[in-house]
Amino acid sequence: MLTRSPTQSLTEQLSARISERIRNRLLAPGARLPSVRQCAQQNGVSPSTVVAAYDQLLAQGLVQARKNRGFFVREGGRAAADADAGATDPAPAGQRLATDAVGRAARGVAPVNATALIRGMFHKINDQPQPGMGVFPSQWLESAFMPAAVRKVANARALQDFSLQYGEPLGDAGLRRQLAKRLDAFGVHTTPEHIITTVGATHALDIVSRTLLRPGDPVMVEEPGWAVEFARLAALGMRILPVPRRADGPDLAVMARYCEVHRPKLYVSVSVLHNPTGHCLAPGSAHRVLQLADAHGFHVVEDDSYSHIAPEHAIRLAALDGLQRTIYVSGFAKILAPNWRVGFLAAPPALLEPLLDTKLLTTLTTPALLEKALALCMEQGQLRRHAERIRTRLDAARARSVKLALAAGCRFAAEPAGLFGWVDTGVDTDALSQRMLDEGYLLAPGALFHAERKPGPLMRINFATTQDAAFWRVFERLRAEQDRLR
The missing domain is CATH 3.40.640.10 (Type I PLP-dependent aspartate aminotransferase-like (Major domain))
Structure with a gap:
């Protein structure tokens, strides 16, 4: 939580916290910041403090405001308009999906900034296992x-x-x-x-x-x-x-x-x-x-x-x-x-x-x-024997991680296999990932894995790094908090 200080106002502290994450690429270009009300409740400050902090970020060119949508981390050269504009389409679902996909390509949709993912994945927050990592733990x-x-x-x-x-x-x-x-x-x-x-x-x-x-x-x-x-x-x-x-x-x-x-x-x-x-x-x-x-x-x-x-x-x-x-x-x-x-x-x-x-x-x-x-x-x-040991260890880790994820109220959008799990959390994982950073955990929200970034409830977890029940307890608490705010 932010604390009052004679040398730095709450507004400056909040602005500095968010700007540091943006510059370290822990908040990816295109990511949506929490609403003013959500951010105020999450950080124990007044809405006016949040508005002032967001204004500072706007002045620094780190975020942009989109009418009726909120504040987003700025992306160089990316148009912010009509990302989620749409109309009712009477065509059959399969035909509509194919047509929509072709239409997105024709619009020249910019992909997510992958350097944000790379920097974020390998930015060492602390020594605890990170659920968003894309590799096996080094000790494995x-x-x-x-x-x-x-x-x-x-x-x-x-x-x-x-x-x-x-x-x-x-x-x-x-x-x-x-x-x-x-x-x-x-x-x-x-x-x-x-x-x-x-x-x-x-x-x-x-x-x-x-x-x-x-x-x-x-x-x-x-x-x-x-x-x-x-x-x-x-x-x-x-x-x-x-x-x-x-x-x-x-x-x-x-x-x-x-x-x-x-x-x-x-x-x-x-x-x-x-x-x-x-x-x-x-x-x-x-x-x-x-x-x-x-x-x-x-x-x-x-x-x-x-x-x-x-x-x-x-x-x-x-x-x-x-x-x-x-x-x-x-x-x-x-x-x-x-x-x-x-x-x-x-x-x-x-x-x-x-x-x-x-x-x-x-x-x-x-x-x-x-x-x-x-x-x-x-x-x-x-190498063959080493890979066999890794597979055996991963099978055990996957079983434990799946059990913990289901107990935490998640469901799997795909049958668990391999190193990664594709998990439906039920809440906006862009917003959740920002709250999890406060607790020292780096998530990989589902929007990072799409060509056109849209917030959603999915996230990718690494089975090798999500066996810790402590992580899932923090996850449950913050997801419940986000549900209440929603």
Whole structure:
């Protein structure tokens, strides 16, 4: 709570608290501030104090007021008008959904600022587990075999050789051989010569975009989906076409409509353990997606970043089409070593040279030392055993987190699976996330996972970091308080 001080008024304290969160990106661009009445009750001050604090934020250019809607964190260059304007549409629900999605793309809707998500996820509030984090806790990833592998490959002579010359353009040959074996186990049959190592999976996605796309090209991306991908493509000047993601796969009616109207060049999909819902692609949907790709001439980028914790027989698009129109992307940051930044892509033969050119233009080559150490971990089975331990631990954590979430009055909007849970809280999670920050908890509100930010009741939780009953007690108290204010 704010306290009276001879050196700083309550208005200044409140304004400083909110401005600090905005500058640290703990309040994302586009986020709605609590109403004057709500903010006054939450902070134990008068409404006039809140009005004065909001006026200070307006003067600083940190927020903007929207008529009859409230105060929002300012977004550079984003039009604030008609975000939620609408009219009654007598068309059937499926047709209306497809038409609305195409219409949103035609309006050039700006995606959420993903740097807010990244900065927020990794802004260290305190030492307690954070429900909004997008990674496993660091103590889960600790191992003795990774440092041992580095020591083994980094003897004096080898270290000098690695340091005094660039690595192989495609990446370390030993690692690519191990990656080809791993892909073969998924039914993705390729050779080491068709694999390119990258600086993480995000770099692989960027290589594909820069190779196949030009500014203004339309790209289909799943919604809800990874906000970083929305913003990364927008920063390259691409046109975002959000495709609703359902339990069995993408909304095929929307995809078909996009193909007719916009002729997209690319479709980016997390087909296995989709972030944030945890959904896995069903065979029927997978075949239909590939049929659309073949008929309309677009490529599919399959981001399989959660492959190490995925169900054994999960469907991969790359396996079904034999890497003809599909480009497979994955990495090891989620399961092994986030700071090693080792990723890769497997591509159709015709795209290999253009993709390699882009890699060389953007990073030259990738660090051979870490790639050789990773290859050793894979060859000796240490990575496989490590992933098995993580899966076992995650299964237990998920069961406990689900039980606590249900007891706290939440429901799951998607069947719990993988690392993330897609939770319906029943209240506006944009507003709730601001109150939770006061208690030292960082949430990931559902609006962050949509191309057009709209407040709603959903949030993404990390099952590995929501096993603490103390968090859920705070959550229940603040949600009940928000309900009363509403």
